[in-house]
Amino acid sequence: MLRIENLTVVYFGVISVLHGVSLNAESEAITALLGGNGSGKSTLMRAISGILPIYEGEIQEGEITLNDVRLNKMKAVDITKKMRLTYLMEGRPVFEYLNMTENLKAAASCRWDAEVPRDIESVLEYFPPLKDRLKMQAGYLSGGEQQMLCVGMALMTNPKFMLLDEPSLGLAPMMVEEIFRIIRRIKDERNIGILLSEQNAMVALKIAQHGYVMDNGRVVMDDTAQELLNNADIQEAYLGGSEDKEKNYSEAKRYKRRKRWLG
Numbered sequence: 001m002l003r004i005e006n007l008t009v010v011y012f013g014v015i016s017v018l019h020g021v022s023l024n025a026e027s028e029a030i031t032a033l034l035g036g037n038g039s040g041k042s043t044l045m046r047a048i049s050g051i052l053p054i055y056e057g058e059i060q061e062g063e064i065t066l067n068d069v070r071l072n073k074m075k076a077v078d079i080t081k082k083m084r085l086t087y088l089m090e091g092r093p094v095f096e097y098l099n100m101t102e103n104l105k106a107a108a109s110c111r112w113d114a115e116v117p118r119d120i121e122s123v124l125e126y127f128p129p130l131k132d133r134l135k136m137q138a139g140y141l142s143g144g145e146q147q148m149l150c151v152g153m154a155l156m157t158n159p160k161f162m163l164l165d166e167p168s169l170g171l172a173p174m175m176v177e178e179i180f181r182i183i184r185r186i187k188d189e190r191n192i193g194i195l196l197s198e199q200n201a202m203v204a205l206k207i208a209q210h211g212y213v214m215d216n217g218r219v220v221m222d223d224t225a226q227e228l229l230n231n232a233d234i235q236e237a238y239l240g241g242s243e244d245k246e247k248n249y250s251e252a253k254r255y256k257r258r259k260r261w262l263g
């Protein structure tokens with residue numbers, strides 16, 4: 001299990017962004033991480049995957065563990081290689097001038113072994129549309145094809161846990177459905193744990209088992225995916241019909257407080 005306890009993150013030593021975030025994401029399950037722009041989803045994923053230093057960020061307090069191994073001070077390469085946790089960053093990060101096969105090979109560079117060519121074949125099984133475009137430069141692929149390639153690249157690192165950062169961003173609704181169908185299939189067939197950051201709450205909660213809602217660097221709500229889908233605050237804020245987002249976020253916070261008092 002991936003465990004985050006009371007995590008505080010700052011950028012440039014002064015810009016405080018995460019204020020005591022706690023979260024558990026089960027292995028072999030999909031956990032949705034919901035929240036609007038700037039709520040801290042990517043920062044949390046950067047902290048988990050060890051790449052905060054690239055952004056001049058640092059963990060000030062708190063603990064991150066994966067299966068009881070502490071990740072806080074671990075190098076990003078070891079988190080991928082030894083802990084087998086892979087972070088697929090937002091914005092479809094492909095090597096534009098490399099073709100698809102070369103991108104998949106590059107993603108496997110942290111583990112190069114005899115199984116890589118076979119794994120390329122098995123990864124492509126998930127993405128039939130990619131199969132006849134293997135020699136095309138990744139920069140010329142459609143947004144949906146690039147996102148599929150990115151998920152394929154993440155799989156080439158042979159992960160047991162994946163952080164997927166807004167895979168639906170900028171994609172047409174049909175392509176979003178397709179990508180999420182593939183993500184669920186990957187989780188089921190490979191028994192991978194997935195933390196899935198999304199603004200598209202409906203599609204994320206449909207394939208997730210549990211969900212967390214972030215606002216302004218804090219977790220303001222968490223529940224089973226089914227309960228969140230039924231929750232009036234979530235429906236207002238994320239599933240359409242919201243006229244006043246600020247009001248709904250503050251109601252989400254009140255909901256959390258109410259739950260704490262009851263607990």
Ligand SMILES: Nc1ncnc2c1ncn2[C@@H]1O[C@H](COP(=O)(O)OP(=O)(O)OP(=O)(O)O)[C@@H](O)[C@H]1O
Nearest residue numbers: 011015017035036037038039040041042043044055
């Ligand atoms: N390198 C950085 N330096 C300073 N502030 C940063 C940096 N990266 C992010 N921030 C700030 O941290 C806050 C959280 O940003 P973050 O990107 O983690 O949110 P997010 O939930 O992923 O948003 P989005 O949905 O837009 O991707 C924002 O206020 C953002 O401006």
Ligand SMILES: [Mg+2]
Nearest residue numbers: 041042043090
């Ligand atoms: Mg983000």
